[in-house]
Amino acid sequence: xxxxxxxxxKNPTTAELELVARYGMQPEDARRERAFLxxxxxxxxxxxxxxxxxxxxxxxxxxxETPASASAEDPLPHDGTLVFRFTPTGFSQPKxxxxxxxxxxQPTTQAVGGAExxxxxALAAALAGGGARPxxxxxxxxxxDLPRLHFVFDGAGEASFARIVFVIRAGASLxxxxxxxxxxxxxxxxxxxxxxxxSRLNRTIYQRGGADEALAVTSLVNLxxxxxxxxxxxxxxxxxxxxxxxxxxxxxxxxxxxNAAYLSGNGFHADITTNVRHxxxxxxxxxxxxxxxxxxxxxxxxxxxxxxxxxxxxTDADMQHQALLLEDGAQVFAKPELEIYADDVECAxxxxxxxxxxxxxxxxxxRGIPETQARAMLTEAFxxxxxxxxxxxxxxxxxxxxxxxxxx
Numbered sequence: 001x002x003x004x005x006x007x008x009x010k011n012p013t014t015a016e017l018e019l020v021a022r023y024g025m026q027p028e029d030a031r032r033e034r035a036f037l038x039x040x041x042x043x044x045x046x047x048x049x050x051x052x053x054x055x056x057x058x059x060x061x062x063x064x065e066t067p068a069s070a071s072a073e074d075p076l077p078h079d080g081t082l083v084f085r086f087t088p089t090g091f092s093q094p095k096x097x098x099x100x101x102x103x104x105x106q107p108t109t110q111a112v113g114g115a116e117x118x119x120x121x122a123l124a125a126a127l128a129g130g131g132a133r134p135x136x137x138x139x140x141x142x143x144x145d146l147p148r149l150h151f152v153f154d155g156a157g158e159a160s161f162a163r164i165v166f167v168i169r170a171g172a173s174l175x176x177x178x179x180x181x182x183x184x185x186x187x188x189x190x191x192x193x194x195x196x197x198x199s200r201l202n203r204t205i206y207q208r209g210g211a212d213e214a215l216a217v218t219s220l221v222n223l224x225x226x227x228x229x230x231x232x233x234x235x236x237x238x239x240x241x242x243x244x245x246x247x248x249x250x251x252x253x254x255x256x257x258x259n260a261a262y263l264s265g266n267g268f269h270a271d272i273t274t275n276v277r278h279x280x281x282x283x284x285x286x287x288x289x290x291x292x293x294x295x296x297x298x299x300x301x302x303x304x305x306x307x308x309x310x311x312x313x314x315t316d317a318d319m320q321h322q323a324l325l326l327e328d329g330a331q332v333f334a335k336p337e338l339e340i341y342a343d344d345v346e347c348a349x350x351x352x353x354x355x356x357x358x359x360x361x362x363x364x365x366x367r368g369i370p371e372t373q374a375r376a377m378l379t380e381a382f383x384x385x386x387x388x389x390x391x392x393x394x395x396x397x398x399x400x401x402x403x404x405x406x407x408x
Contacts, residue, residue: 009043014063015186016043022127022159031109032135036126038115045119054300054333055271057120060240061214064158064185069210071154071183075401076206076394081150081177088157088184090132100143100172105134110165112190113220118246121218124188127161138165144173144200148393153189154181162189166201168227173200175391180217182209182238192220195227197251203231204390206398209238211267216242225251225280232390233260234398236405237270237297244273249283258287261386263405264330266296273302278312285317290386292379292406295329302335303349309341319349324356324382326375376406 009016023036044061045052082101085092097103107129115122129135139149153160168174180187187209195201209215215238221229233243247256262270276285291299301321306312323332336349356378364374380403387398 008037008040012043013058015061018064019123019127026127026130029109031111032126035109035112035115035122038112038122039119039126041116042119051273051302054298055240055242055269057214057216057240061186066156066158067183067185067210067212069182069212070156071181072208074152074154074179074181075397076150076177076179077397078150081148083150083152085152085154086133086160086162087155088160089155091134098146100141100146102140102142104138106136106138108135109163110136118190118218118220118244120188120216120242121190121220124161124190124216124218125163127188128163133162136163136165139167141166141168141172141174144171146174148175148177148391151176151178152181153179153187154183157184159186160184164189165192165194167194168196168199168201170196171198175202177204177391177394178206180205180207180209180215182213182215185213187213187215189216190218190220193222193229195221195223195229197224197226199224199227201229202391203229204394204398205231205233205235205243206401207233207235207241207243209236209241211239213238214240217244219245221245221247221256223247223249223251223254223256226253227251228255230257230389231259232387232398233272234387234401235260235262235270235272237262237264237268239267240269240271242271242273246275248277249280252280252282254280255284256286257389258285259386259389260289261383261402262291262299263383263402264291264293264297264299266294269298269300271300271302273300275304275306276317277306278315278317279308280311282314283316287319288386289321290383291323291332292326292383293323293330293332295327297330299323299332301333304337304339305347305349307340307342307345307347312340312342313344315342315345315347317345317347321351322382323353324379325353326356326379373407376403379406
């Protein structure tokens with residue numbers, strides 16, 4: 001089995017051979033095999049793949065090695081939350097779960113729909129589990145009064161893989177935060193959200209990694225009628241980091257907000273990629289992504305709205321990406337897309353990249369504010385809008401983290 005899969009990847013790299021070896025150590029499972037075969041179709045994504053041309057994992061990830069840098073400290077507050085922690089070798093959970101929250105840790109892999117479209121998500125599903133880590137961690141939400149759930153991904157190691165599934169029942173709601181803090185040479189996580197009619201999700205993602213790490217977080221979101229999901233991301237990148245969200249409106253009146261901010265310094269790469277399919281009439285999507293990049297840093301934004309001819313009627317969607325190139329040598333790649341076949345819609349998109357306004361800088365400097373502080377103030381004000389819909393328990397922390405990065 002392992003030999004056949006290894007041969008299926010054309011000209012495998014050292015990292016890909018190590019991934020095959022890790023798969024060979026997993027229990028045999030037909031669904032696990034299908035997930036790994038979906039990954040094997042391409043191997044690690046590379047620049048010859050249109051959707052990955054600016055985030056080349058194959059070239060970046062040479063081998064699975066424990067990085068020199070340790071995990072970052074988690075800035076998000078833990079008080080009053082239910083904390084679940086994934087490390088390269090283990091998993092921990094609260095001792096007691098409240099009514100309205102049911103968790104099932106499964107040793108077997110579940111099928112991944114559309115695995116071929118998310119190769120690193122399929123890889124996460126294929127390699128999750130083993131030892132103290134569940135192959136699939138499933139949560140059923142049946143209440144609207146749960147405390148915030150907080151997931152932490154950290155710890156030293158060569159690689160870390162996880163798959164988490166959330167089922168939010170009709171009328172229920174979930175507030176979720178996630179901290180991806182680095183420490184592993186390669187981290188791949190697959191998170192799936194199934195929102196039933198009238199349910200609510202408020203999700204906040206904090207990502208920080210080292211300049212010798214690779215990270216891929218793949219999210220699949222299905223929204224039933226009148227459900228509502230809000231997602232806020234603050235990403236500082238890594239050697240290569242991709243936060244990918246693929247959402248489908250499956251019922252009339254569903255609403256989705258996708259907001260993100262990326263801050264990328266020298267040697268860091270932050271990729272925000274989204275794909276939203278309006279598969280039901282009368283659905284609403286709002287997306288705002290803002291970035292700031294320094295010399296030697298790279299920012300990537302890819303967003304697509306797909307609106308079918310019949311089911312996509314009365315769609316209301318807006319996508320905006322705005323980026324600041326703070327220094328010469330900064331790079332930002334952006335590709336916003338609208339693919340619309342319905343004729344009764346309101347859809348728009350915008351994309352801007354530029355420098356800080358000289359007049360605003362002059363105004364602040366004339367009032368005695370040092371240049372570094374003035375640049376930080378203007379950039380923070382620019383970024384803040386994208387973080388405004390995060391849960392109020394973490395919103396100020398995200399703004400403070402952005403401010404600290406800008407000030408330094």
